[in-house]
Amino acid sequence: MKILKAKFIILCNDNFDILQNHAIAFNHKIEKIAKFDELITEFKEAQILDFSDSIAMPALINSHIHLEYSSNKTTFSYGDFLLWLKSVIANGAKFKNSDKNSAINQAIYEQLRAGVSTIGEISSFGLSANLCANSPIRTIYFSEILGSNSAILEEQWSGFLKRFNTANELKSDLFIPAISVHSPYSTHIELAKSAINLAKKSDMILSTHFMESLDEKRWLEYGSGGFGEFFKEFNKNSKPFYSPSSFIELFSGVRTLFIHSIFAKNYLNLMDKSLHSIATCPVSNRLLSARFDLANALKNGINISIATDGLSSNISLNIWDELRAAMMAHSYMDLNEFAKFAIKSITSNPAKALNLNLGELKAGNIADIAIFDGFNISDINQLCTQMILHTKNAKSLYIKGEKCEF
Ligand code: MCF
Ligand code: FE
Numbered sequence: 001m002k003i004l005k006a007k008f009i010i011l012c013n014d015n016f017d018i019l020q021n022h023a024i025a026f027n028h029k030i031e032k033i034a035k036f037d038e039l040i041t042e043f044k045e046a047q048i049l050d051f052s053d054s055i056a057m058p059a060l061i062n063s064h065i066h067l068e069y070s071s072n073k074t075t076f077s078y079g080d081f082l083l084w085l086k087s088v089i090a091n092g093a094k095f096k097n098s099d100k101n102s103a104i105n106q107a108i109y110e111q112l113r114a115g116v117s118t119i120g121e122i123s124s125f126g127l128s129a130n131l132c133a134n135s136p137i138r139t140i141y142f143s144e145i146l147g148s149n150s151a152i153l154e155e156q157w158s159g160f161l162k163r164f165n166t167a168n169e170l171k172s173d174l175f176i177p178a179i180s181v182h183s184p185y186s187t188h189i190e191l192a193k194s195a196i197n198l199a200k201k202s203d204m205i206l207s208t209h210f211m212e213s214l215d216e217k218r219w220l221e222y223g224s225g226g227f228g229e230f231f232k233e234f235n236k237n238s239k240p241f242y243s244p245s246s247f248i249e250l251f252s253g254v255r256t257l258f259i260h261s262i263f264a265k266n267y268l269n270l271m272d273k274s275l276h277s278i279a280t281c282p283v284s285n286r287l288l289s290a291r292f293d294l295a296n297a298l299k300n301g302i303n304i305s306i307a308t309d310g311l312s313s314n315i316s317l318n319i320w321d322e323l324r325a326a327m328m329a330h331s332y333m334d335l336n337e338f339a340k341f342a343i344k345s346i347t348s349n350p351a352k353a354l355n356l357n358l359g360e361l362k363a364g365n366i367a368d369i370a371i372f373d374g375f376n377i378s379d380i381n382q383l384c385t386q387m388i389l390h391t392k393n394a395k396s397l398y399i400k401g402e403k404c405e406f
Helices: 036-042 081-090 092-097 101-114 129-133 150-169 189-201 214-222 226-232 244-250 265-270 282-288 294-299 319-329 335-344 348-353 380-390
Strands: 002-010 018-026 030-034 047-058 060-065 116-123 138-145 175-181 206-210 256-260 276-280 303-306 369-372 396-399
Touching (some): 002 036, 002 380, 018 036, 018 380, 060 101, 060 256, 060 303, 060 348, 081 092, 081 214, 081 226, 101 116, 101 129, 101 319, 116 175, 129 150, 138 150, 138 189, 150 175, 150 189, 175 189, 189 206, 214 226, 265 294, 276 294, 282 319, 294 303, 303 319, 303 348, 319 380, 335 380
Parallel strands (some): 002 047, 060 116, 116 138, 175 206, 206 256, 256 276, 276 303
Antiparallel strands (some): 002 018, 018 030, 047 369, 369 396
């Protein structure tokens, strides 16, 4: 048993309570949260972790990242989604074949250093599986399926299955296989249906990039716009595989993270509030498309997480950098209310989205705890705001109750 004393404990519960001068008793799970004196009387043999100047909170969750794109810096074009996509396709072979291991590893340790215990990794090539599984981080490992060319569906499916099966062999309580249907514009309906059935059968979570650009909206709604031009180059008669509604419908009854959803405003009512959530990536959205209407999505009762996306569309994989960017981008929201939401968006919200007993400090939950530098504040309502403004890395991180070295 360990007892961790902290100046502030941000529980990330529904009331968003912040305890002062309390302590947490934990093994692999959280045993009890109370005053230190009470815990030490109850657990006499416990190891004492004295962080009485610091902030303790649930370890963070970065629910959407592409580790395999970690060595990208300046190769992709920004400013328009299709421009970006074309630059990814043009550089695609490079990404698959060259040695990505050290960049992927660095990115994993950058997550841990920032206090992130859990990531939602979208794996396009299967390159990150062993690196994630052999690291201390908890990974929801989304093997990606895509392909719109009906002539090579079987080839696409068998390539996916190979990666998917390899990921399944690595399954553990810190490596949780899942499936990503890349997007409605890139994934043939037969592939999407097979992948969704497989997720249902295997009791796995799904993820999909949805309504990321205005061109995607125009393509799905009218079969026209930039994607119309783009696909015409390959096939004069190409049509979208789905309408926005029929695409969402495919995911009914399955836990799904819809990524971005910038242009999904008219379809939010079709999402299942208990199973469907949105992950928004503010920097990626700025570089490739437009700003997500966060206030409207929150008003509609959708569970929202903030995530970094990959270095394919970001300058930093540090989740605190992302929250600072989000704070500036969503300047129409009250600053301190935004800060509280932002902390939930990297703890309790993604934990609910991913169905994990994490993201909130309470007895019975897995003991994933992050410790950050404390500071003096005159008003407790300022704590989250100041944390977002000043935090870069964690002081210490416990995953399943074990200290993580980073
Ligand atoms: O989330 C961003 C932008 N939207 C879509 N895809 C990606 C992002 N970052 C990396 N990707 C990957 C995606 O997983 O880029 C490829 C896919 O493998 C685009 S489709 C050739
Ligand atoms: Fe993404």
